[in-house]
Every structure is written in C-alpha cells, then in structure tokens.
Amino acid sequence: MYETTYHRPSSVDEAAKLFAQGSEAKYLAGGHTLIPVMKQRLASPSDVIDLGKLKELIGIEASGDTLTIKAATTYYDIMQSADVKKAIPAIAHLTSMLGDPAVRHRGTIGGSIANNDPAADFPAALVSLGATVKTNKRTIAADDFFKGLFTTALEDGEIITAVSFPVPAKAGYAKMRHPASRFALTGVFVTKTKAGDVRVAATGASQNGVMRVPAIEAALKANWSAGALDSVKISDSGLLADIHGSAAYRANLIKVMAQRAVTAAG
Amino acid sequence: MGVEGIGASVVRKEDRRFITGKGRYVDDIKLVGLTHAHFVRSPHAHARVKGVDTSAAMKMPGVVGVLTGQQIVDDKVGNLICGWAITSKDGTGMKMGAWPAMAPETVRFVGQAVAVVIAETKNQAKDAAEAVVVTYEELPAAADIRAAIKPGAPQLHPEAPGNVIYDWTIGEEAATDAAFKAAANVVSLDITNNRLVPNAMEPRAAIGEYNEAEEHFTLYTTSQNPHVARLVLSAFYNIAPEHKLRVIAPDVGGGFGSKIFIYPEEMVALWASKKVGRPVKWTGDRSEAFLTDAHGRDHLTKAELALDANNKITGLRVKTYANLGAYMSLFSSSVPTYLYATLLSGQYNIPNIFAEVISVYTNTTPVDAYRGAGRPEASFVVERLLETAARQLKVDPAELRRKNFITQFPHQTPVIMAYDIGDFGASLDAAMKAIDYAGFPTRKAKAKSEGKLRGIGLSCYIEACGIAPSKAVGSLGAGVGLWESAEIRVNPVGTIEVLTGSHSHGQGHETTFCQLIAERLGVPISQVQIVHGDTDKVQFGMGTYGSRSLAVGGTAIIKAMEKVEAKAKKIAAHALEASENDIVIENGEFKVTGTDKSIALPMVALAAYTAHNLPDGMEPGLKETAFYDPTNFTFPAGAYICELEVDPGTGKTSFVNFVAADDFGRLINPMIVEGQVHGGLAQGIGQALLEGAAYDSSGQLLTASFMDYAMPRADDLPSFQLNHTTTLCPGNPLGVKGCGEAGAIGASAAVINAITDAIGNNKLEMPATPDRVWHAIHG
Numbered sequence A: 001m002y003e004t005t006y007h008r009p010s011s012v013d014e015a016a017k018l019f020a021q022g023s024e025a026k027y028l029a030g031g032h033t034l035i036p037v038m039k040q041r042l043a044s045p046s047d048v049i050d051l052g053k054l055k056e057l058i059g060i061e062a063s064g065d066t067l068t069i070k071a072a073t074t075y076y077d078i079m080q081s082a083d084v085k086k087a088i089p090a091i092a093h094l095t096s097m098l099g100d101p102a103v104r105h106r107g108t109i110g111g112s113i114a115n116n117d118p119a120a121d122f123p124a125a126l127v128s129l130g131a132t133v134k135t136n137k138r139t140i141a142a143d144d145f146f147k148g149l150f151t152t153a154l155e156d157g158e159i160i161t162a163v164s165f166p167v168p169a170k171a172g173y174a175k176m177r178h179p180a181s182r183f184a185l186t187g188v189f190v191t192k193t194k195a196g197d198v199r200v201a202a203t204g205a206s207q208n209g210v211m212r213v214p215a216i217e218a219a220l221k222a223n224w225s226a227g228a229l230d231s232v233k234i235s236d237s238g239l240l241a242d243i244h245g246s247a248a249y250r251a252n253l254i255k256v257m258a259q260r261a262v263t264a265a266g
Numbered sequence B: 001m002g003v004e005g006i007g008a009s010v011v012r013k014e015d016r017r018f019i020t021g022k023g024r025y026v027d028d029i030k031l032v033g034l035t036h037a038h039f040v041r042s043p044h045a046h047a048r049v050k051g052v053d054t055s056a057a058m059k060m061p062g063v064v065g066v067l068t069g070q071q072i073v074d075d076k077v078g079n080l081i082c083g084w085a086i087t088s089k090d091g092t093g094m095k096m097g098a099w100p101a102m103a104p105e106t107v108r109f110v111g112q113a114v115a116v117v118i119a120e121t122k123n124q125a126k127d128a129a130e131a132v133v134v135t136y137e138e139l140p141a142a143a144d145i146r147a148a149i150k151p152g153a154p155q156l157h158p159e160a161p162g163n164v165i166y167d168w169t170i171g172e173e174a175a176t177d178a179a180f181k182a183a184a185n186v187v188s189l190d191i192t193n194n195r196l197v198p199n200a201m202e203p204r205a206a207i208g209e210y211n212e213a214e215e216h217f218t219l220y221t222t223s224q225n226p227h228v229a230r231l232v233l234s235a236f237y238n239i240a241p242e243h244k245l246r247v248i249a250p251d252v253g254g255g256f257g258s259k260i261f262i263y264p265e266e267m268v269a270l271w272a273s274k275k276v277g278r279p280v281k282w283t284g285d286r287s288e289a290f291l292t293d294a295h296g297r298d299h300l301t302k303a304e305l306a307l308d309a310n311n312k313i314t315g316l317r318v319k320t321y322a323n324l325g326a327y328m329s330l331f332s333s334s335v336p337t338y339l340y341a342t343l344l345s346g347q348y349n350i351p352n353i354f355a356e357v358i359s360v361y362t363n364t365t366p367v368d369a370y371r372g373a374g375r376p377e378a379s380f381v382v383e384r385l386l387e388t389a390a391r392q393l394k395v396d397p398a399e400l401r402r403k404n405f406i407t408q409f410p411h412q413t414p415v416i417m418a419y420d421i422g423d424f425g426a427s428l429d430a431a432m433k434a435i436d437y438a439g440f441p442t443r444k445a446k447a448k449s450e451g452k453l454r455g456i457g458l459s460c461y462i463e464a465c466g467i468a469p470s471k472a473v474g475s476l477g478a479g480v481g482l483w484e485s486a487e488i489r490v491n492p493v494g495t496i497e498v499l500t501g502s503h504s505h506g507q508g509h510e511t512t513f514c515q516l517i518a519e520r521l522g523v524p525i526s527q528v529q530i531v532h533g534d535t536d537k538v539q540f541g542m543g544t545y546g547s548r549s550l551a552v553g554g555t556a557i558i559k560a561m562e563k564v565e566a567k568a569k570k571i572a573a574h575a576l577e578a579s580e581n582d583i584v585i586e587n588g589e590f591k592v593t594g595t596d597k598s599i600a601l602p603m604v605a606l607a608a609y610t611a612h613n614l615p616d617g618m619e620p621g622l623k624e625t626a627f628y629d630p631t632n633f634t635f636p637a638g639a640y641i642c643e644l645e646v647d648p649g650t651g652k653t654s655f656v657n658f659v660a661a662d663d664f665g666r667l668i669n670p671m672i673v674e675g676q677v678h679g680g681l682a683q684g685i686g687q688a689l690l691e692g693a694a695y696d697s698s699g700q701l702l703t704a705s706f707m708d709y710a711m712p713r714a715d716d717l718p719s720f721q722l723n724h725t726t727t728l729c730p731g732n733p734l735g736v737k738g739c740g741e742a743g744a745i746g747a748s749a750a751v752i753n754a755i756t757d758a759i760g761n762n763k764l765e766m767p768a769t770p771d772r773v774w775h776a777i778h779g
C-alpha cells in the first residue's frame, strides 16, 4: 500500500470539505473494494476519508410507502432489519446472498452502488425497484445513476447519503453465484410496483453493468408467473463471456433467474 | 497399549498452538538487523530482458541493495536443478533448459523474478521495486500444451527443440497393440486433467542470515523437507557448504507438495544476506503464490481400453502430454512418468499396458507434485475409462469393475508396480452398502419427477505411497534415496524426544508419532516430544510428501525404538537382577514377567545417564538412531461413490451423498486419518467442480486471485461418510499404508462419473462448472 492520510470526519459536510482539500482523495466505507485495490497498489489516494462511522449515514427507516437505507449501513444490518424484512423482503434475501459473513459485516449499500461493479447485487435492486439515490447535493433516479462499468452519475466528491426504495406490490431476487467470488454470475431482480408496472433488472450479465430486461418485463406484465417466461428468448449479444460463463449461458441465466425470482416474489 | 496408543483418536497436540494463534511461522521470526526483500517480476510470459536499470531504485529511501539476475550469474550461483533424470524412448536424456534464480536474459513466465530490492521495510522495498526499470523485448508465447507442440511454435529453450523435454514410454507396445487388434470392444476417451494452483494457507517465505565471522548461513524457510533443501542448496547452488548451512522449517502452514521444491526466492534470500551483510526476509503474498508456487496436474491424454467378449480387460493404451511449465521444477520430471504411468493398472488385472508420456515446456508457471502427484491423473484416466466402458457395453459399472479386480496378491502389474496386498471387492461392497447403491434407480426416478437430474459415480482408486525403496528409485533415475531416519532420546528423567526427518505441516505428526511411543512404552503422549524441521537438531531426513511419513518415517521411529528398548531392557534386567529375556514393558514400567518386580522408565533412564551401575561394557546414555529404507511402496486403495443432482436450468451440481471406503492398513489415529481424507476429498472435489488455472493465449494467468480461482469452501462440499476396510500392509512393521492423498486421488473421477451419468453426456471437462455442465446438457 502506498502512504496515505486517513481522516475520520464527524459529519458529511466535514467529509466533503476534507475531500475538496485532498489532491486525490477517496471516501472509505466498508473498505471491501477500496482497501484490496490499495493493497495491490492499484489505487494511491492522497487522503482516505472514512464515512463508515458517520451516524448520519447509518440506519434504516420505513415510512408508509418508502424504505430508506442510509448509505453506510452494512449488509448485515440490512439483512437483519425487521423493517427491511417487512417492507421489501427481497432486499433482505439479496443481502443474505451477498459475499460471505466478513463481506456482509463490513460492506455497505453506499459503497456498493458508488463502486457499481458489473456483478454487484444492489444495482439490480435499485434499478428494478425504481429507487432514488440521495446525495449531499441532490437526488438521482436509479435509472440515471448507473452509467456502465464502475461508472455512476456521482460527481467528484459527491457523497451518497441514502437510498430510498418505493415499497412494491411484489419483488423477488434470484442469483447464480460466481463460483469463486460469490458475486452475481447473473442475478435478476423482479418488481411489480403498486401501480402495476413491472421492472426487471439483471446484474452480472451485461458488458455494460446492470441492465433492464424489456422482454421479460413485457411477458411478466402480461402474466406475472414463472411459466410466462418459458417461451421468452434472451439474446446473448452484449453479454459478458469469461471462463466462468459464456454469453449464451448468461442469457439462459437471465431467464432462469427471472423465473426463480418471480416464484420467490409470489 | 495404553489409552493413547495405536488406534486412539487422541486430540492433536499441535492444535493448541495453531488454534490460539501461537504457531511460529517464518514470517513471525524477527532477527536483529532484518531487511525485507521484494522481487521485480516479469509482466510478460516470454520476453528478452534488454536491460535492468537499478540506479533510481538504489537512491530510494530505505534501500539496502538492488540485485539482478546478472549478478547471480556472475556470482556463479547454480541454476535450479531437476532431481529425477528421465530417459526418452530413443535413449536420450531430458532436454533441460537453464533456470537461473533470477532471469539475466530471458523471462519465460509471468511472475518470473528478474531482480530483487532489499530495503529496511517491505513497503520501501515495494516502492523501490517500482523504480527498477526493466526493458523487455516481448517474444511470442506458448501458453498451453497445444500451442507448444504446434509446428512453428515459439521455442522456449534452445536445449529442447519443439519444446519437448522427453518422450518416454512404459510397458510393451507390441503386445498391447496386439491386444487391441484382438479386442471384442475398444473404449476410448480424450481427457484433460486440469491445472491446479496449490494454495497452501501460508504463502512461501524465507529468511537468509549470514554470519560473517563464522562464514555460516541459516535459512528459515517454508519447506516440507529442510534437509533436502540444505543438500540441494549446498551441492548444486554453490551458496554454502552443507556444514556451514542450517535450514530451519518451523511451523509451516500447509504444503500439498508445493513446498517440497527449492525455489528461486529462498536461494536469493540466502545469497543476498551475504551480499548486503544483513538478514533478508521475503514473505510472498497471495498473488505471488498464484504466479510462482509450482502448479499441479495439467495433462492432455488419449486413453483406450480393450476388452474381450466377456468384458475382461485385455489392454490399456495411453498417450499423455504433460505440461511442465517454463522450467523443470525439482521433481517435475517424475510426476507424469514414474508417479503416473506406473499406476495405470488401477485395481484391475490388465495383462497389457503401454503408455507414452511427452512432457513439454510452455510459457507458464512450472508444474510439479501437488497432492497425489501423478496418481490422481492416473486414477482419473482409469476410472473414467471403466465408467465409459460400462456405459458403452451397457453393463453395471460396479460389476464391470468387480469382474476385473485383482484378487490375488502379490500382483505384478505390467507397469513396474508389485501390489503387495488389498481387498478391492471389500471396499467396493462397503461403499455400495453405505450409499444404498441398489436403491439408486428409485431415487433417480423420484428426483426426475422433481425436475432434477440425478447421477451416481464410482471411483475405485489405488495409489502408491511410502515412497520409496532407494535402490529401486535410483535405478529409475531418482537423484536421491528415499529412506527416512529417526532418533529417540530418552532423557535422564524419562521424558522422550523423537527426532524425525518427516516434517509436519498439517499432518499431525506431533500427535501420531507420539502415539507410536505411547503404544510401545505405555507412557502418556504428554511425555513425548516430536522434534523436526531443523537440520541442526535432526540427524537427516528426506521429508514429507507422497504420504510417506508414517510408513517410512514412522517405521524408522519403530526401528530406533527397538534399539532403545533392547538397551533399556538390559539396564532394567541388570537393576532387577533378572534375565533380559524376562523383561516386559507395561504402562511405563519394565517388569520381570511372573513377578511383582519392576522398575519405572525414569529410573532406567536415570541409570543409563548416571552410569553408576550399568552392565559391564555398556555405553552410558539411552539414545538410538535408525535409518529405514522401505522394501516396497505401499498401496492404499478404496472405493468412492458420489451421488449428486444437477439443476438442468443452471447446470449447478449439488451433492446428495459422498461415501468413501478406504483401506489404509492399520490406523494409528482414526480422527487424524478422517481429517486427512476430508481434506483430500475437498481437493479432489475442488478439482472436479471448481478449481482450474486458466491462461490466456498470451500467457497471462486469468485465475490469479481467489476472485477468479474457485477454492472449495465448506458449503461447496457434502458431509462425507467415511468407512474403512483393512488389509494390513505386509511391507512395514506397523502395517500402515498412508492416507494423506487418497481423497485427492480418488474423488474427482467419482464426481465426473456421477455428473456425466446424471446428464447423459460423457463429454465433460474439469472443472465441471455450472457453465460447462449446462452446455453439456443443452449443447
């Protein structure tokens, strides 16, 4: 690891100020992405600004039709939250499948979406549920937030403070785990909104990161059932291909995982 | 004898320090004036080194020295050796290219060391390593066997035209061809045995320390065989003579074969400690382990089986290409030859066998012994062939095996090995009973009604352990003898130290070996201490590999014990005024049979050292040494059966049951044996389902971290059902065979046989990832 200066600010405002002062500052949350990259000397931030202990960034609130998870809340706390289990149990399930216990106890929803790994789980939940990302400057719709591999709409120094999910009528998540990393080889999140709209997002499959799956959305809108997808064909063009899965295999997984997610959603 | 003797599942003595974090590994050792090394490694699979500019690095903070490949050549440090000479079928020797510890001219795999930076801290060494400017001229690379043997392939070493190291054969070619001509049925199979990365939990590490006044070196290193390390470093690498070199392998966190070999890093640490005049420590990180620990397996094989009209096997013909990587590691040449093709008879009576093995260089990490070393590859070939034959001939796979089992012992195979004893039918029976083989069709039908594809797969493995009779291996090209030594010191107060050349790095020797003493003397194991891993303490040793420690090292202990007991009985008889023939040993006491006269071990020991009243002419002391050279290999064997389900939607495999019935001869500590089998099975299943080192066509390792290389985790594995059937090994006094590798040798064929049974498609390569299985189902 290269030398760096570690800061522990006491507020979001102070964190943003410290960021602006650093020549090449980085925020730190759970550290499960940033620290390994630094240890491998692939990142050399001048300053590391720890958001992970900021009280204003930790916590879960459920109010009426909205579930809000603050950015530095760990996966473990999300998984255990009674509010999450009640409002959107598919999110509790998603976190229970995410990484391993060590990852779940440190990793945060804010870190996950800021990083926007093409195989991360949370981007699928945000896009499918039509969530809103709140930052210290503005709110951004999930559809506008994820901009391809490891790229988001965040501006330099902008801090995610929370994610708000509209509580859906039904939602489900199914994931085929990557055999080595346990990220999503392909994961599919399906949502039926209270207004009757259907939104489906797949992660781990596309070369451009999280993606909507219009063919599946159309089929499920007509008939919300796993069987409705039997005849749907998913094209493998633009899908990832590597030693762990061909594009054709991932195309198949989009459909199979969507079916299982619908079954889980009920 | 005693509650802690042979057959007792005594809790492992060494676990207290391991579990409480009190183990002492190489990286835990801090020496006065210690410096830290970091290697500059090649990012290219094949390139000419045009220049190494160390001037900027030398000026970096904390830098003590920067050393290059040219300096190691200038200092006449020897090239790395390969310790087993293999002769090609045309009578020529191996075509071995030079492997300097750091590359002066050419790099041949990604990760090969080019220079080393030595600094006050590891971080400073890393910083300065980035300032070393190496100019490369990239060369085309051959990243796998097929690329290396293609006409016009890039040449790795001028010594090896066509990248072929040797083309070796075993068995009778003409007789085997004739058997195939006369065969009623021929079964053939193309097999890829996937390349594996060992991944011991502790990465390799070394500290070199030079004492100028004494002209004496000490090397602390993660070794499975410190004496062999000293021998090779002294005899071939020209760093220090044997009497001026102490090698210490303290606690070592697993090896699986990968820590048998002498690597460039420990040579450099030792050499550099003299150059910079300070102790030099190198601790590899996981990335370096992936790139530089010798990998395992990596064969391409075409195998054919000939059967007569009664389904009796009449011949086996095998052609294997083995990938040895960019350089020949210490025992690499023997693994795909004498450790592989000699076991191609499996558990079966096969009158004619012919095998040809062609080993090739590729621009990849060197390949050498990894848990099982050649035997998993052989067992996989035989057991996949048997299963394929059963399917082709439409006979029950268990029955086909049974029909061809060897039942008379000793049995001389056509490929050198003479099996001493076994009962293959008993193991198969035990495994079939444990898994309820007869009930499988019903279970399969039920699974089908639930949308799951269920399969069952057998694997009846045999392997050779207790390596090995020195004269025999010497005649086959081995550069060393493979005996083992032990020294037993009974201290004046009656406690016992056992000095053994068998290094323990996960095997539980510190418990099992104590149990051997407890058995003979009836003393508690707390009274016994096992000493190993230090060439200044232990007389000599050939180390731990090939499941040899109990059969060879343990027997050496028994031989030394016999001498100790004989002398102790004389002392006891003298003290008790009885005949030594009437002395028996029980519960730590020497008794005169049929009387109540006895003397406790501590009193006998004290008498030996006070020497006030010893029999006339007897030397004082109670300490004996034995060197034991085995008379044959030992042959652990067994039957594994795996039942599993495949999800046709995803290709994912889930275990229903995995049963093992092993014959390891006598079990000293059944709990430790179970642990060894569990670990072996995990690695065998890992090879079958998860693990596979992959390179891209330019020779970059794609699976260079745990994010891409799938190590088996607990939840990938079933709960194993272990059984034992026993035939005592006649070749050693303990009747033991060895258990350390069996799981890794037998498991993978059982898994692949089960999956291919489930999906009804026999074409499936390891690792059988969900992606591959799904493609095998759906085309």
Ligand SMILES: Cc1cc2nc3c(=O)[nH]c(=O)nc-3n(C[C@H](O)[C@H](O)[C@H](O)COP(=O)(O)OP(=O)(O)OC[C@H]3O[C@@H](n4cnc5c(N)ncnc54)[C@H](O)[C@@H]3O)c2cc1C
Pocket (backbone or CB within 6 Å): A026, A027, A028, A029, A030, A031, A032, A033, A034, A035, A051, A071, A072, A097, A098, A099, A100, A103, A106, A107, A108, A109, A110, A111, A112, A114, A115, A117, A119, A120, A121, A122, A158, A159, A160, A161, A181, A182, A183, A184
């Ligand atoms: C072994 C392993 C397995 C994993 N498995 C999975 C898996 O199955 N599924 C999955 O989705 N992920 C998985 N991950 C990734 C894990 O979820 C990471 O923790 C996550 O990607 C990053 O979250 P973090 O809190 O650790 O962020 P950090 O590593 O601390 O930060 C990541 C990035 O986000 C930025 N950042 C963090 N918080 C904020 C914020 N509030 N505002 C703006 N920027 C911010 C940081 O500056 C940094 O660039 C795995 C990781 C590991 C090591």
